[in-house]
Amino acid sequence: MQIGGILAYLVSFAIMATIYAVFSLGLNIQWGYTGLFNIGIAGFFAIGAYMSSLITMPKPSGTYAEYVDVLFALNLPFPIGLLGAGVVCGIIAYLIGIPTLKLGEDYLAIATIGIAETVRLIFNNEQWLANGPRGLAGLPQPLSGLVEARFYNYIYLMIVILILVILYLATERAIRSPWGRVLRAIREDEVSASMSGKKISSFKMQAFVFGAMVMGIGGALYAHYTKAISPDVFTPLYGTFIIWVMVIAGGSGNNKGVILGAFVVWAIWIGTQFITNFLPYTLKARAPYIRFLIIGILLEIILLYRPRGLLGEEKAVSRMME
Amino acid sequence: MLELFMYGIVLGSIISLGAIGITLVYGILRFGNFAHGDLMTTGAYIAFFFVTGPLNWVGIPDNMFGPFSFGWRMVIAFPLSMLSVGGVAILLDRILYQTLRNKEAGRVTLSMSALGASFIIRMGVLLIWGADYKFYKPGLIRPALELPAGIKIRPDQILILIVVAILVTAVHLFLKKSRMGKAMRATSDNMELARLSGIEIQKVIYYTWGIGGALAAAAGVLYGIDVQLHPGMGWNFLIPLFAAAILGGLGNVYGALVGGLVIGVVQQMSTAVLLPTYKPAVAFIIMIVLLLIRPQGIFGRSSR
Numbered sequence: 001m002q003i004g005g006i007l008a009y010l011v012s013f014a015i016m017a018t019i020y021a022v023f024s025l026g027l028n029i030q031w032g033y034t035g036l037f038n039i040g041i042a043g044f045f046a047i048g049a050y051m052s053s054l055i056t057m058p059k060p061s062g063t064y065a066e067y068v069d070v071l072f073a074l075n076l077p078f079p080i081g082l083l084g085a086g087v088v089c090g091i092i093a094y095l096i097g098i099p100t101l102k103l104g105e106d107y108l109a110i111a112t113i114g115i116a117e118t119v120r121l122i123f124n125n126e127q128w129l130a131n132g133p134r135g136l137a138g139l140p141q142p143l144s145g146l147v148e149a150r151f152y153n154y155i156y157l158m159i160v161i162l163i164l165v166i167l168y169l170a171t172e173r174a175i176r177s178p179w180g181r182v183l184r185a186i187r188e189d190e191v192s193a194s195m196s197g198k199k200i201s202s203f204k205m206q207a208f209v210f211g212a213m214v215m216g217i218g219g220a221l222y223a224h225y226t227k228a229i230s231p232d233v234f235t236p237l238y239g240t241f242i243i244w245v246m247v248i249a250g251g252s253g254n255n256k257g258v259i260l261g262a263f264v265v266w267a268i269w270i271g272t273q274f275i276t277n278f279l280p281y282t283l284k285a286r287a288p289y290i291r292f293l294i295i296g297i298l299l300e301i302i303l304l305y306r307p308r309g310l311l312g313e314e315k316a317v318s319r320m321m322e
Numbered sequence: 323m324l325e326l327f328m329y330g331i332v333l334g335s336i337i338s339l340g341a342i343g344i345t346l347v348y349g350i351l352r353f354g355n356f357a358h359g360d361l362m363t364t365g366a367y368i369a370f371f372f373v374t375g376p377l378n379w380v381g382i383p384d385n386m387f388g389p390f391s392f393g394w395r396m397v398i399a400f401p402l403s404m405l406s407v408g409g410v411a412i413l414l415d416r417i418l419y420q421t422l423r424n425k426e427a428g429r430v431t432l433s434m435s436a437l438g439a440s441f442i443i444r445m446g447v448l449l450i451w452g453a454d455y456k457f458y459k460p461g462l463i464r465p466a467l468e469l470p471a472g473i474k475i476r477p478d479q480i481l482i483l484i485v486v487a488i489l490v491t492a493v494h495l496f497l498k499k500s501r502m503g504k505a506m507r508a509t510s511d512n513m514e515l516a517r518l519s520g521i522e523i524q525k526v527i528y529y530t531w532g533i534g535g536a537l538a539a540a541a542g543v544l545y546g547i548d549v550q551l552h553p554g555m556g557w558n559f560l561i562p563l564f565a566a567a568i569l570g571g572l573g574n575v576y577g578a579l580v581g582g583l584v585i586g587v588v589q590q591m592s593t594a595v596l597l598p599t600y601k602p603a604v605a606f607i608i609m610i611v612l613l614l615i616r617p618q619g620i621f622g623r624s625s626r
Contacts, residue, residue, distance in 0.1 A: 035430070039356075039437060099610055099613045100610075103617055105429070106348075106353065106354035106572075107617070109356070109433060110560075110561065110564040110568075111610065113356075113561060114602075114605075117602050117603065117606070118602070118603040118606055121599060121600055121602065121603050124599070125597050237441060241438075244434065292441060292445045293442060293445040296439075299438040300418060300438050300439070303422065303427070304421055307425075
């Protein structure tokens with residue numbers, strides 16, 4: 001491979017890892033700081049991706065229109081797509097949070113699995129909404145007229161890094177504010193937090209909605225990178241599980257940690273592809289299963305031997321408390 | 323409509339078997355076992371392995387077993403699968419959950435670990451058997467029986483109801499009459515008190531996993547007989563299983579039984595107006611509505 005080829009490969013790696021870092025930040029707000037057990041990330045992933053696609057894509061015309069059914073296609077600019085993805089995910093999170101957040105963590109977990117599966121079923125079965133199982137293709141990309149198509153990934157990498165940095169700074173700021181301290185207090189001990197006069201349910205709701213909005217933005221970034229989405233992308237494995245592994249591996253409760261985790265786990269995920277390339281031909285078709293098996297085992301090993309993750313939680317109290 | 327109701331009872335009885343396992347584990351260990359659906363898958367595929375593998379090699383004929391759509395090998399494979407999955411569940415506890423408990427990990431960590439186990443199991447099944455649909459005995463469609471009122475039901479489905487009834491009765495007798503069953507109920511009520519009364523908690527936990535795993539295997543095989551085998555079948559059952567367990571009140575075995583039947587019937591009846599693929603979503607909606615109006619379940623106590 002030439003230098004250019006390697007560079008292009010690294011760029012596409014970095015884009016996906018950065019997008020996953022956005023999801024990891026979202027999950028870190030919910031799980032790492034507040035202790036909300038969301039295992040339906042794929043649902044918010046899908047809603048974000050579809051929302052942004054529908055907002056930004058032009059109305060299908062000509063023969064293409066005969067093959068594509070969409071509820072709406074607004075042809076609006078990329079930032080509005082991101083915003084729409086975040087807002088709609090926030091609203092959905094709010095609705096799902098009403099019955100489940102005040103209950104125990106197991107209920108939230110199974111409810112979020114439910115919402116993710118339901119979202120996937122709806123996008124799969126409702127042809128009128130977003131073209132059913134065939135999904136959407138040819139999605140617009142921001143600033144795509146600026147450079148030649150083969151150099152476009154460099155531009156997109158800049159965009160996703162910019163958004164990750166903005167989200168990281170916003171999250172750090174929120175987490176280090178008095179609001180963030182309440183979240184950690186809730187995670188550690190709900191009873192004593194509520195005895196300090198904090199309304200637990202509304203803080204949990206805010207963290208849940210905030211995290212879901214970040215996930216929605218991540219979904220939007222994914223859609224405009226791959227330019228094509230269909231319901232089968234947003235599976236529990238690819239859309240939820242791997243993000244959990246990233247957060248746990250990096251160190252939940254540490255924003256730098258989860259971003260590191262996203263890059264490390266994505267590198268392992270890509271690395272397993274090289275390993276499975278050496279498999280005999282007959283096993284090649286089943287290579288993805290081996291790759292996910294490795295990720296699953298990786299999670300169990302981390303849970304058993306290094307539950308704090310690579311970086312562990314950052315001390316957020318005053319240094320004088322040591 | 324009556325026919326859909328009957329099919330709903332059949333589906334519901336399968337859900338009940340799984341939900342009882344979930345509720346038993348929750349009652350004793352207080353965590354949501356998200357690998358339970360995949361224990362069902364494991365059971366279904368282990369039976370498939372026995373039917374097409376060892377039992378075939380030793381030359382057991384696979385003649386039809388009565389009016390049912392499977393052969394004699396299945397009669398042997400069924401209990402073998404239950405035993406194996408009971409063992410798998412205990413093994414998972416030994417490797418993962420017990421270690422985590424000893425490290426005093428939180429219940430969310432246990433649930434996460436179970437989720438990891440569920441993916442590992444599913445990937446293993448996919449790796450060994452591939453992603454295609456499988457049948458215990460391909461190409462056979464046995465005639466349905468015609469009951470009064472024009473209800474058509476296959477002999478398989480009647481058998482499923484009978485097998486579930488036998489298993490549930492066995493679990494009931496075990497919990498009520500045997501020493502271990504009483505120990506399990508005591509542990510579920512109050513683990514510390516049970517420990518102080520000299521109950522070996524670790525043994526109770528193994529029994530819980532063994533029974534839960536065996537019932538999950540039975541559910542998986544019965545579903546495989548009724549419909550087909552697929553690596554994703556257990557995951558698709560996860561929401562109905564939890565919906566049933568929550569409906570009956572987590573920790574309540576009889577509640578899980580009734581909850582399973584209710585969820586099964588509603589899921590099946592919904593196919594009259596909705597696409598059948600929406601069945602998991604229907605279970606999910608019931609669960610959400612229930613959480614809104616009566617979070618402790620129909621038979622649950624208002625606090626633990």
